[in-house]
Amino acid sequence: MTTLLGAGGCTYYEETGITQALLSTATSRMIRHPLYKLQLRSYATSTKGHTHYFAGAPLNRLAWLRTSPAFLNAVVLSPATRWVLFSEGKPLLSTPSAGTSALARLSTQDVRLLLGPEPFFSQGRRAGEAAEGNVKELEAARVHGPPAVFLGLHEHADGTGGASRALPSSEFSAKKDAAAVVAQMHGTPYFSLDVSAVEEACVSEVLGNSEEARNGAKLEFVDGRAAMSIIDQFESGIFSVARTLVDWSARNKFCAGCGSPVYTLWAGWKHGCTSLLPWAEKSEKPCPTAKALNNYMHPRTDPVVIILTVSPDNGKILLGRNRNWPKNFYSALAGFVEPGESHEDTVERELWEEAGIKLLGLKYHSTQPWPFPANVMAGYYAIADPAEPVRTDLDNELEDARWYTREEVLAVLAHSDGAAAAKQAPKWDSGVEDTAQHEEVVIRQTQNEPPFKGPPPNAMAGVLISDWAHGRVSLSEKQDGDLV
Numbered sequence: 505m506t507t508l509l510g511a512g513g514c515t516y517y518e519e520t521g522i523t524q525a526l527l528s529t530a531t532s533r534m535i536r537h538p539l540y541k542l543q544l545r546s547y548a549t550s551t552k553g554h555t556h557y558f559a560g561a562p563l564n565r566l567a568w569l570r571t572s573p574a575f576l577n578a579v580v581l582s583p584a585t586r587w588v589l590f591s592e593g594k595p596l597l598s599t600p601s602a603g604t605s606a607l608a609r610l611s612t613q614d615v616r617l618l619l620g621p622e623p624f625f626s627q628g629r630r631a632g633e634a635a636e637g638n639v640k641e642l643e644a645a646r647v648h649g650p651p652a653v654f655l656g657l658h659e660h661a662d663g664t665g666g667a668s669r670a671l672p673s674s675e676f677s678a679k680k681d682a683a684a685v686v687a688q689m690h691g692t693p694y695f696s697l698d699v700s701a702v703e704e705a706c707v708s709e710v711l712g713n714s715e716e717a718r719n720g721a722k723l724e725f726v727d728g729r730a731a732m733s734i735i736d737q738f739e740s741g742i743f744s745v746a747r748t749l750v751d752w753s754a755r756n757k758f759c760a761g762c763g764s765p766v767y768t769l770w771a772g773w774k775h776g777c778t779s780l781l782p783w784a785e786k787s788e789k790p791c792p793t794a795k796a797l798n799n800y801m802h803p804r805t806d807p808v809v810i811i812l813t814v815s816p817d818n819g820k821i822l823l824g825r826n827r828n829w830p831k832n833f834y835s836a837l838a839g840f841v842e843p844g845e846s847h848e849d850t851v852e853r854e855l856w857e858e859a860g861i862k863l864l865g866l867k868y869h870s871t872q873p874w875p876f877p878a879n880v881m882a883g884y885y886a887i888a889d890p891a892e893p894v895r896t897d898l899d900n901e902l903e904d905a906r907w908y909t910r911e912e913v914l915a916v917l918a919h920s921d922g923a924a925a926a927k928q929a930p931k932w933d934s935g936v937e938d939t940a941q942h943e944e945v946v947i948r949q950t951q952n953e954p955p956f957k958g959p960p961p962n963a964m965a966g967v968l969i970s971d972w973a974h975g976r977v978s979l980s981e982k983q984d985g986d987l988v
């Protein structure tokens with residue numbers, strides 16, 4: 505049974521103190537119309553193609569070490585280790601007395617009071633007890649204390665400890681001794697910690713005593729979407745995996761197989777059913793997760809297609825307005841991939857359902873992880889005939905959909921209010937309305953407002969629109985240098 509810190513949490517963990525010795529080292533498949541063949545010119549920013557905000561995977565996740573308690577318990581105590589904290593889905597940001605805000609990265613010593621007694625992973629029945637033997641249900645399990653996830657290692661290829669992307673530059677065999685692996689690490693191991701269930705006064709005390717706070721920084725939990733306009737590209741890659749994992753555990757508290765509470769194992773990357781714990785009362789009919797593969801015990805990622813529809817002459821794009829969006833806000837069409845569909849099927853269906861138009865051609869652009877809460881956005885250019893009447897009455901999701909010329913779109917992009925700031929963008933890509941954010945945008949409208957307002961540049965729709973408007977999308981026949 506998962507036991508979270510509650511009242512008196514601070515007192516409870518004072519027993520262990522922070523004096524314990526820290527380790528000294530530590531297909532593109534094209535739906536082809538006979539007349540049109542969509543091709544993208546190469547605008548790649550890396551060997552993998554376009555690297556979006558939230559993407560880039562800056563950490564070597566060392567997934568094969570998630571099941572190693574020896575490794576995990578050692579790396580927690582490394583002085584290099586850093587923790588990103590969340591409360592109710594909100595990341596902890598740090599604003600130094602002089603400087604810009606960033607994701608707070610606290611040391612193990614900073615958060616030690618919150619972690620509970622050792623061992624941190626592969627815990628036994630009572631706090632402070634280690635799991636006995638090789639019980640797979642307790643493999644790197646954390647059944648006491650706030651949920652923690654091992655996110656991976658940021659390897660400093662440039663030796664600066666900064667925002668370099670180095671994945672993977674080292675090998676750490678699962679067959680190596682855990683202490684040797686930790687000793688060989690050069691970089692920053694990252695964990696997430698969800699303190700939502702920890703007493704607020706206790707969290708405040710821990711944050712107030714952290715090194716960053718003592719150096720004058722202001723530590724504050726900030727809305728995740730607002731954080732998008734603050735944290736940089738490197739941090740966004742850490743934030744996206746951390747927030748999705750934190751959200752997954754926070755909102756999936758019961759076993760989908762039998763309804764018992766769940767706990768995390770594999771360093772936060774898997775759920776286990778408490779009915780199967782060694783000390784649980786055995787029932788006549790064991791939970792089905794005891795046998796076979798059960799994908800619902802692993803984190804989910806839901807695919808969404810983001811569709812920018814382009815005219816065959818490449819001169820216009822179709823943008824839609826959801827009836828729940830702020831006034832005058834237009835964006836690419838979008839929809840969740842439904843069971844039994846390929847991405848291409850979803851694009852074709854959504855175009856028809858939302859705008860009543862038929863798909864003539866399709867080209868993949870890129871994908872973007874989107875941690876609100878657990879999506880991967882797949883960007884496509886679709887081609888359709890602007891002479892066809894647009895109709896929004898089929899699924900009645902859009903209030904309006906219309907074609908815009910390149911000049912109109914460029915004017916919006918050039919306007920200071922044209923692209924919504926991340927914190928103001930509605931949840932157009934999650935299908936969820938956010939009234940508070942809408943109101944903010946409406947209030948900001950002025951007489952000098954642009955012809956329409958579009959999505960922020962760090963979201964897939966904003967990238968698709970910008971790339972098209974600036975001529976980085978070609979509808980001509982395949983040319984040398986094209987991605988496909």
Ligand SMILES: [Zn+2]
Nearest residue numbers: 759762777791
């Ligand atoms: Zn179960």
